[in-house]
Amino acid sequence: MLARAGDAVGTAGEGRVVRPCSSACSVWSQPPRGQRCAGEIGHASLLCAAPCSLRLLAGPLLLKTGRRAALAAYWPGLNGQLQTVSSSFRRPVMDAVRPPLVAVDSLVVDVLTDNVSDTYVSKPSFAVSEFANVLRAGAQVISGPGLLCANLGYGLRLVTTHQGVRHTLLFDTGPDGPIFLRNCANLGIRLEEVECIAVTHGHWDHMAALPEAVRAIVSGGGKVTVHVNPDMFNERAIKLKSGRIVPVAKVPTPAELEALGAAVVNHGDARLLLDGHFWYSGPIPRVSSFEKGRIDHLCRLAPDAPWQPDPLLMDERMLVVHVRDLGLIVFSACSHAGIVNVCTHASQIFAGTPIYAVMGGLHLGGVMERIIPETVEGLRPFKIPNIITGHCTGWRALHALADAYGSAVSESAVGTTYTFDESHHLTL
Numbered sequence: 292m293l294a295r296a297g298d299a300v301g302t303a304g305e306g307r308v309v310r311p312c313s314s315a316c317s318v319w320s321q322p323p324r325g326q327r328c329a330g331e332i333g334h335a336s337l338l339c340a341a342p343c344s345l346r347l348l349a350g351p352l353l354l355k356t357g358r359r360a361a362l363a364a365y366w367p368g369l370n371g372q373l374q375t376v377s378s379s380f381r382r383p384v385m386d387a388v389r390p391p392l393v394a395v396d397s398l399v400v401d402v403l404t405d406n407v408s409d410t411y412v413s414k415p416s417f418a419v420s421e422f423a424n425v426l427r428a429g430a431q432v433i434s435g436p437g438l439l440c441a442n443l444g445y446g447l448r449l450v451t452t453h454q455g456v457r458h459t460l461l462f463d464t465g466p467d468g469p470i471f472l473r474n475c476a477n478l479g480i481r482l483e484e485v486e487c488i489a490v491t492h493g494h495w496d497h498m499a500a501l502p503e504a505v506r507a508i509v510s511g512g513g514k515v516t517v518h519v520n521p522d523m524f525n526e527r528a529i530k531l532k533s534g535r536i537v538p539v540a541k542v543p544t545p546a547e548l549e550a551l552g553a554a555v556v557n558h559g560d561a562r563l564l565l566d567g568h569f570w571y572s573g574p575i576p577r578v579s580s581f582e583k584g585r586i587d588h589l590c591r592l593a594p595d596a597p598w599q600p601d602p603l604l605m606d607e608r609m610l611v612v613h614v615r616d617l618g619l620i621v622f623s624a625c626s627h628a629g630i631v632n633v634c635t636h637a638s639q640i641f642a643g644t645p646i647y648a649v650m651g652g653l654h655l656g657g658v659m660e661r662i663i664p665e666t667v668e669g670l671r672p673f674k675i676p677n678i679i680t681g682h683c684t685g686w687r688a689l690h691a692l693a694d695a696y697g698s699a700v701s702e703s704a705v706g707t708t709y710t711f712d713e714s715h716h717l718t719l
Contacts, residue, residue: 389640389641389642390561390563390570390640390641391563391567392563392567392568392569392570392611392612392613392641393453393566393567393568393613394453394613394614394615394616395451395452395453395568395612395613395614395615396452396453396454396614396615396712396713397451397452397614397710397711397712397713398449398450398451398612398614398620398710398711398712399449399450399451399708399709399710399711400447400448400449400450400620400650400708400709400710400711401424401447401448401450401478401480401707401708402446402447402681402703402704402705402706402707402708402709403439403446403447403448403461403464403465403471403474403475403478403480403705404442404444404445404446404447404463404464404465404466404470404471404474404500404705405441405442405444405445405446405681405682405703405704405705406441406442406443406444406681406682406683407441407681407702407703407704407705408421408438408439408440408441408704408705408706409702409704410422410438410704410706412701412702412704412707413701413702414701414707415677415679415698415701415709417709417710417711417714417715418701418707418708418709418710419707419708419710420706420707421438421439421704421705421706421707422438424478424706424707424708425437425438425439425477425478425706427479428477428478428479429479430477437477438477438706439473439474439477439478439705439706440470440473440474440705441704441705442465442466442467442470442705443466443496444463444464444465444466444467444496444497444499444500444682445463445465445496445497445624445625445651445652445681445682445683446461446462446463446464446465446471446497446500447461447462447463447622447650448460448461448462448475448480448485449461449462449569449610449612449622451565451568451569451612453566453568456566458486458487458565458566458568458569459484459485459486459487460485460486460487460488460489460564460565460568460569461485461487461488461489461504462489462491462610462622462624463489463490463491463497463498463624464488464497464498464499464500464501464503464504465496465497465499465500466495466496466497466499466500467499467500468499468500468502468503468504469503470500471500471503471504472503472504472507474705474706475507477706478706481511482504482507482508482511482513483507483508483510483511483512483513484513485504485508485513485515486513486514486515486516486565487515487516487517487518487564487565487569488501488504488505488515488516488517488518488553489518489564489569489571489608489610490517490518490519490523490608491607491608491609491610491623491624491625492523492604492606492607492608492624492625492627493522493523493524493525493527493542493606494527494539494542494625495539495540495541495542497624497625498523498542498543499540499542499543501517501542501543501548502543502547502548502551505517505548505551505552505553506551506552508552508553509551509552509553514554515552515553515554516553516554516555516556517545517548517553517554517555517556518556518562518564518571519545519555519556519557520557520558520559520606520608521557521558521559522559522605522606523542523606524542524544524545525590525591525592525601525606526538526541526590526591526592526593526594527539527588527589527590527601528589528590528591528598529587529588529589530586530587530588530589530598531587536589536598545557559573559574560573561573568612569610569611569612570610570611570612570640570641571608571610572608572609572610572611572636572640573608574605575605575607575608575609575628575632575633575636576632576635576636577603577628577629577632578632578635579629579631579632579635579665579669581629581662581665581666581669582628582629582630582631582632582662582666583602583603584602584603584604584627584629585602585627585658585659586600586602587658588600588601588602588604589601603627603628604627604628607625607627607628609621609622609623609624609628609633609636609637610622611637611640611641612711613641613644614647614711614712615713616713617647617711617712617715618644618645618646618647618648619637619641619644619645619646619647619648620647620648620650620711621633621634621637621646621648621649621650622650622651623649623650623651623652623653624651624652624682625651625652625654625682625683626651626652626653626654626683627654629666630649630653630654630666630669630670631665631666631669631670633649634646634649634670634673634675638673645673645674646673646675647675647676647677647711648675648676648677648678648679648711649675649677649678649679650677650679650681650703650709651679651680651681651682652680652681652682652683652684653666653680653683653684653685653688654683654684655683655684655685655687655688656683656684656685656686656687656688657685659685660685660687660688663687663688663691664691666688667691667692667695670692670696671695675696675699676699677699677701678692678696678699678700678701679701679702679703679709680692680700680701680702680703681702681703681704682703684702689702
C-alpha cells in the first residue's frame with residue numbers, strides 16, 4: 292500500500308515508527324505492479340518536503356555529503372526538509388507478477404522528431420533512410436521542402452501488429468507543432484490512425500507539439516487517448532551558474548488537451564496500453580550509484596511558489612514493447628532517470644526476457660558527459676544487441692558507446708524507420 296504524508300510506517304526489527312514529513316510529498320514510491328521489491332533497502336533513504344523528484348530517494352543518491360551540500364546551495368531550506376530513515380527500514384517482499392505484455396509479431400518505429408537530420412547516417416540492416424521513406428510516401432524528387440526538419444526534441448510513431456490486430460501510438464511529439472505536422476506529411480503518415488499518445492515527461496521539447504497532433508488526429512476523424520502523470524505539469528526552470536533562474540516553456544495541460552478532443556489519463560501508475568501491446572511505466576527507480584540527475588533543474592507547483600530543486604525528474608516514464616522471438620524494445624526519450632536505471636527497471640519488470648534494443652535520448656551531452664564511462668560499463672551486463680541513440684545523447688557518448696559495442700550502436704535521425712520482426716533472424 293502507499294504511505295502518505297503523515298502516515299505511520301513501522302520499521303522491521305526495531306519497533307520504531309518513522310513518520311513522513313507533512314508536505315507536498317503526498318506519497319512514497321511504490322513498486323509498480325509486477326515489480327519485486329527488495330527485502331531491505333541497503334542504504335538510508337530520504338523523505339523530503341520537496342515536490343517532484345525528491346519524494347523518496349533510496350540508495351546513495353543524495354546522502355553523500357557533497358551531493359546534499361550541492362543541493363542545499365540551490366535550495367537553502369533543503370537541510371531542514373530532509374529526514375533520514377535508518378538503513379534497517381524494510382519494505383515487504385512482494386511476489387513478482389509480470390505484467391501481461393503481449394509478445395507482438397512486429398513493431399515499426401518512425402522517427403518524427405529528433406535533433407539530427409542525416410539520411411546518410413550509418414544504420415542497422417533493419418532501418419530505412421529518410422530519402423527512401425519520402426520517395427515511398429510519394430515524393431517525385433528529393434528537395435528541401437520534401438524532406439523532414441530536425442529539431443531539438445523527440446517524437447516517434449510506433450505501430451505494432453499481433454495476430455492481425457494493428458495498433459498505432461505516438462511516443463512524445465516534439466517542440467514545434469508545424470514542424471511535427473510537416474514531418475508527418477512528408478512521411479505519408481495518417482495521424483487519424485493514432486490511437487494513443489504516451490508522454491514521457493513534462494518538458495516542452497517533448498510535449499509542445501501535442502496540441503497540433505491531437506487537433507490533426509481529431510479533425511481527421513480519429514479518437515486519441517493521451518497518457519500523462521500529474522507531476523509533468525509542474526512549472527520548470529534551469530538555474531544557471533550565475534544564479535539566474537530561467538523558466539522553460541509551459542507544457543499543454545490536460546484541460547487544454549481535452550478541449551481539443553483528446554481523452555486524458557492522468558495518474559502516476561504503470562499501465563498497459565492498446566490491448567497490452569505497450570507497457571507504459573510508472574516511476575523509474577533510481578538505483579545506480581552515478582545517475583544522480585542535474586542539480587540545475589528546478590520546478591515549482593504554482594506561479595507564486597518558490598523554485599525548488601528537481602534533479603531526478605521523477606515524472607519521467609519509459610515505454611516497452613515485447614517483440615516475439617526478439618525480446619524487449621525499450622524506449623527512453625530523454626533518460627533523465629539514467630539509461631542504466633531504465634534498463635535495470637525493464638529487466639526487473641520483465642525478468643527472463645532480454646532487452647533486444649534500446650532507443651532514445653540518453654542525456655549524456657554537456658555537463659552529463661562526466662558519467663559517460665560509468666554509463667558505458669553500466670550497460671554491459673545487459674548485452675543489448677541494438678543501441679539506437681538520439682536526441683540528447685551527445686556525440687562523445689555516441690562515440691564512447693560505439694567504441695565499446697561496435698556495430699550494436701547507431702545514431703537515430705529524423706525520417707528513419709526501424710522494423711523489428713522475425714526478419715531479424717535473417718540478418719543477425
